[in-house]
Amino acid sequence: MISVRNLVKEYSTRAGTLRILDGVSLDVNLGHAAVVMGPSGSGKSTLLHILGTLDEPTSGEVVLGDANPFRLGAVDRANFRNQQIGFVFQDHQLMPQCSVLENVLVPLLARSRSTQENAHYTDRARMLLDTVGLSLRLQHRPAELSGGEKQRAAIARALLLEPTILLCDEPTGNLDQASGNAVGDCLTEILGDNGPAMVLVTHNSAFANRFEQIFTVQNGILIQ
Numbered sequence: 001m002i003s004v005r006n007l008v009k010e011y012s013t014r015a016g017t018l019r020i021l022d023g024v025s026l027d028v029n030l031g032h033a034a035v036v037m038g039p040s041g042s043g044k045s046t047l048l049h050i051l052g053t054l055d056e057p058t059s060g061e062v063v064l065g066d067a068n069p070f071r072l073g074a075v076d077r078a079n080f081r082n083q084q085i086g087f088v089f090q091d092h093q094l095m096p097q098c099s100v101l102e103n104v105l106v107p108l109l110a111r112s113r114s115t116q117e118n119a120h121y122t123d124r125a126r127m128l129l130d131t132v133g134l135s136l137r138l139q140h141r142p143a144e145l146s147g148g149e150k151q152r153a154a155i156a157r158a159l160l161l162e163p164t165i166l167l168c169d170e171p172t173g174n175l176d177q178a179s180g181n182a183v184g185d186c187l188t189e190i191l192g193d194n195g196p197a198m199v200l201v202t203h204n205s206a207f208a209n210r211f212e213q214i215f216t217v218q219n220g221i222l223i224q
């Protein structure tokens with residue numbers, strides 16, 4: 001679950017302090033999704049980066065699961081991020097030299113693990129690739145996939161370690177409508193029981209309308 005209260009984010013620049021987020025509050029339960037829309041430059045990615053613990057808030061409370069990750073030291077926070085948070089970006093960011101199956105297993109590289117764990121996650125990677133409709137593409141390289149297939153592989157990778165939070169920044173931004181719909185199908189399928197709490201940034205209102213809570217960032221706050 002995600003619980004954000006009064007989140008403020010400022011950047012100091014040569015032109016003075018820029019207040020990008022000015023008191024954002026947001027709750028997303030496990031198995032549910034919130035969509036964030038808004039013009040370019042309004043602070044959507046800034047919000048996702050903070051939820052992903054990649055950037056620190058200026059003030060405000062962020063609780064992810066049962067922890068405030070900003071109270072953890074750098075190493076514990078990195079472990080928390082690896083274990084609890086999955087990311088999907090506008091660019092799939094798959095490794096070109098690796099197969100689809102190997103790409104989905106990449107999050108495992110950051111952890112020490114046993115042979116048993118390797119076998120468990122290899123099975124899980126195959127299961128996830130089946131869920132996103134790529135069971136016949138396991139040995140393909142990213143260059144041999146369509147844009148939508150690459151993005152679906154990126155979703156499978158984000159879900160490998162069973163994160164409690166999935167953050168997607170314009171996941172259909174580079175896709176045509178049909179491929180975007182297929183990505184939307186994958187994301188709606190993993191909601192519900194046992195699904196992560198999801199926050200999705202998008203400009204695509206047809207995509208946004210598939211999810212329950214839709215917000216717009218306006219003047220640094222979220223409007224429903």
Ligand SMILES: Nc1ncnc2c1ncn2[C@@H]1O[C@H](COP(=O)(O)OP(=O)(O)O)[C@@H](O)[C@H]1O
Pocket residue numbers: 011012013018020038039040041042043044045046047
């Ligand atoms: N590291 C930074 N330093 C200064 N300003 C930044 C930094 N990162 C983002 N910004 C500014 O914050 C605003 C919001 O950026 P961003 O969250 O990327 O917008 P969005 O994703 O909604 O298009 C932009 O005006 C951007 O220039």
Ligand SMILES: [Mg+2]
Pocket residue numbers: 044045046169
């Ligand atoms: Mg952005």
